Structure formats: structure tokens, C-alpha cells
Amino acid sequence: MIVKDYEIKSNIEIAKNIFELKLxxxxxxxxxxxxxFLHLKCSENIHPLLRRPMSICDIADNETELTILYRVxxxxxxxxxxxxxGDFINMLAPLGVAYDLNVKGNEQIxxxxxxxxxxxxxxxxxxxxxxxxxxxxxxxFRNKEESFYTKEFAQLGDLVIASVDGSIGHQGFVTDTLTLxxxxxxxxxxxxxxxxxxKIIPEEKNAxxxxxxxxxxxxxxxxxxxxxxxxxxxxxxxxxxxxxxxxVFKLHELQx
Ligand SMILES: Cc1cc2nc3c(=O)[nH]c(=O)nc-3n(C[C@H](O)[C@H](O)[C@H](O)COP(=O)(O)OP(=O)(O)OC[C@H]3O[C@@H](n4cnc5c(N)ncnc54)[C@H](O)[C@@H]3O)c2cc1C
Ligand code: FES
Numbered sequence: 431m432i433v434k435d436y437e438i439k440s441n442i443e444i445a446k447n448i449f450e451l452k453l454x455x456x457x458x459x460x461x462x463x464x465x466x467f468l469h470l471k472c473s474e475n476i477h478p479l480l481r482r483p484m485s486i487c488d489i490a491d492n493e494t495e496l497t498i499l500y501r502v503x504x505x506x507x508x509x510x511x512x513x514x515x516g517d518f519i520n521m522l523a524p525l526g527v528a529y530d531l532n533v534k535g536n537e538q539i540x541x542x543x544x545x546x547x548x549x550x551x552x553x554x555x556x557x558x559x560x561x562x563x564x565x566x567x568x569x570x571f572r573n574k575e576e577s578f579y580t581k582e583f584a585q586l587g588d589l590v591i592a593s594v595d596g597s598i599g600h601q602g603f604v605t606d607t608l609t610l611x612x613x614x615x616x617x618x619x620x621x622x623x624x625x626x627x628x629k630i631i632p633e634e635k636n637a638x639x640x641x642x643x644x645x646x647x648x649x650x651x652x653x654x655x656x657x658x659x660x661x662x663x664x665x666x667x668x669x670x671x672x673x674x675x676x677x678v679f680k681l682h683e684l685q686x
Contacts, residue, residue: 431525431649435518439495441511445578448546449511450487451498453519457489462496463528464554465640465678469648470498471520472506481522482506483645483673485550485618499549499578525648526677529554529616529638535562537613541583542627544570544604544619550640551618552579555586566590566612570604570619573597605630617681618642624686637681643672650674658685 439452469481488497502511513519531554533539539558541551548569555565565587571577574597583589590607591599600607604619605626617627618640631637646654655672663683670676670684 431522433520433522435520436496438513438515438517438519440515441513443511444499446575447502448576448578449500449502451500451510451513451519453496453498453521454494455496457493457496459489459493459557462486462489462524464531464557465529465550466524466526467550467648467673467677468496468498468521468523469525469645470506470510471522472509478506478509480506480646481648482510483525483642483648485553485640485642486524487549487552488556489553499546499552501546522648526673527675529557529678531557531561533558533561533563533614537563538611539563539565540608540612540615541565541567542570542604542608542615542617542619542623543567544617544623545572545576547617547619547623547640547642548579549618551616552582554616555583559586563614568592568604568607569599570594570623571598610635612636614638615681616640616678621686624681627681628686631681633682635681638678639681639684641672641677641679641684643677645673648673659683660685 436453436455441451444450484498487499543551567583568590570592573595592604615637624639643655646652656669
């Protein structure tokens with residue numbers, strides 16, 4: 431685990447309230463693995479006291495550039511959005527468990543992302559494609575204005591887009607368009623989307639969710655991020671910590 435100040439290369443708004451932040455550093459892919467998360471300090475001051483968790487969206491430029499996509503929600507992300515190239519941001523990382531990338535090649539992978547849950551799936555998609563897997567992405571947004579990285583995902587394989595108001599792609603939820611002909615499915619987004627996935631995907635299928643619970647410490651100590659387990663899979667453990675045992679879980683392991 432590394433705690434370090436990283437220089438900001440760029441920090442630009444790419445869609446309504448969605449920012450792309452690029453950091454300069456030494457980001458070895460075998461350390462900063464897809465699925466793990468970063469804990470960012472939002473300012474030099476004591477407020478906000480807690481770090482903010484963010485996913486790794488991409489690692490590029492010979493492992494010297496790390497991309498984070500974030501939506502401005504409140505005070506912390508607002509402060510991050512005000513940072514300029516050349517400024518520094520303190521990061522505790524990488525945290526949590528990574529996605530299981532144990533595909534042999536040629537498997538059909540489905541990626542299901544909702545809103546600001548989309549970013550970690552981009553890095554995952556690139557890693558899986560490099561191993562020979564076939565990627566089909568299902569991305570859901572509130573509307574066209576808030577949609578992002580659609581061209582980037584389209585370059586990696588098939589792409590289905592949905593939006594609540596129909597201003598981009600299929601009108602409705604991204605789960606409306608889902609089929610079951612996948613070998614592995616990875617999802618990140620709102621809990622309501624995971625609830626639907628739990629209803630439509632049989633337990634024997636290889637399906638994973640990425641929990642973006644509110645967090646405190648990020649390292650397993652405060653229990654702010656606990657998720658209720660499904661007793662069928664964890665008869666002796668009622669809760670798991672999203673920051674330590676997660677954020678990636680098997681779809682049916684949790685009660686949402
Ligand atoms: C493992 C993990 C990965 C994440 N990856 C990303 C990412 O790549 N990009 C991104 O934009 N966000 C991501 N998030 C969510 C992000 O951490 C929160 O949006 C952020 O902490 C909000 O901080 P804030 O100070 O701006 O807002 P706050 O003032 O803390 O909150 C503002 C509003 O946002 C809501 N909120 C805060 N945290 C969360 C959360 N975790 N989930 C849902 N709602 C929340 C609050 O309930 C409140 O309504 C991730 C969260 C986790 C746990
Ligand atoms: S955030 Fe503290 S235990 Fe998970």
C-alpha cells in the first residue's frame with residue numbers, strides 16, 4: 431500500500447459534472463490492478479477529513495499515467511475538480527481486491543455499467559481484451575449529457591447503450607437489454623441495478639458486482655462500508671467489508 435502525492439497531468443470536464451483526472455507516477459499494472467481502488471485526499475486542509483474512494487479507470491503511457499473518472503457529488507469531489515495540472519493530490523492505494531482476470535482467452539465477457547459505476551469497467555475491459563476475451567459492454571446513463579467514454583468502449587468490442595430519457599441509445603435501463611449468453615459478467619453501478627441482476631442472472635453463472643459503498647478508513651478498520659451477506663454463501667459471517675473483502679463480490683454473495 432502506497433501513500434504518496436501524485437502530480438496532476440490534466441483534470442477536465444468530459445460530460446456534465448463528469449471529470450477525467452490523469453495522474454503522473456509509477457503505476458505498475460501488477461500493483462494497480464483492475465478492480466482495486468484509490469483513496470484520495472481532497473484538500474491540503476483538515477476538511478474534508480475523510481479520503482474519497484475512486485476506481486482505477488485506466489493505466490496508460492507505459493504505466494506512468496493513471497486515469498480516474500469522477501462525478502462531482504459533494505464537497506470532496508468539488509475540491510478535486512478545482513485542481514489544476516501541476517498540482518499534487520495525495521493518494522492511499524491500491525486498496526481492496528482485484529477482479530479475477532483468470533480468463534483463458536476467447537471467452538465472452540459482458541460488462542454492465544451504470545452511471546459513475548462505468549469507470550472501473552474500462553480498465554477491466556482493456557485487460558481482458560489483451561488476454562483475448564470478447565467484450566460486450568452494456569452502459570447505462572441518465573441522459574446523453576451525462577454519458578461518457580462510449581467511443582472508448584466501442585473500440586474494445588460490442589456496445590449497447592441505454593439512457594433513462596432515451597436521449598442516447600435504448601430508452602430505459604441497461605439491464606432491459608441484457609441476455610445471458612456470457613461466460614463472465616462484471617458489473618458496477620447503483621444497488622438497484624445489482625438487484626435486477628440478482629433477479630435475472632442464475633446463481634451458477636459467473637457474475638460479479640463492484641460495490642461502491644460509502645467508506646471511512648478504506649483499510650478495514652472502521653466498518654463503515656459493511657455489506658450484508660447472503661447466508662447461503664456465508665452461514666457464519668453476517669457482513670463483509672467492501673474495502674477489504676471487496677469491492678468486487680460474486681453477484682449472489684450479498685443481500686442488497
Ligand atoms: C470502491 C469505490 C470506488 C468508487 N469509484 C468512483 C469513481 O471511479 N468515480 C466516482 O465518481 N465515484 C466513485 N465512487 C464514489 C465516490 O467515492 C463518492 O461519490 C465520493 O466519495 C463523494 O464524495 P463527495 O465529498 O463529493 O460527496 P459527499 O459530500 O460525501 O456526498 C455527496 C452525495 O454523494 C453521495 N455519496 C457519497 N459517497 C457515495 C458512494 N460511495 N456511493 C453513492 N453515493 C455516495 C452522498 O450520499 C451524498 O448524497 C467510488 C466509491 C467506492 C466505495
Ligand atoms: S471503510 Fe473502514 S472498514 Fe471499510
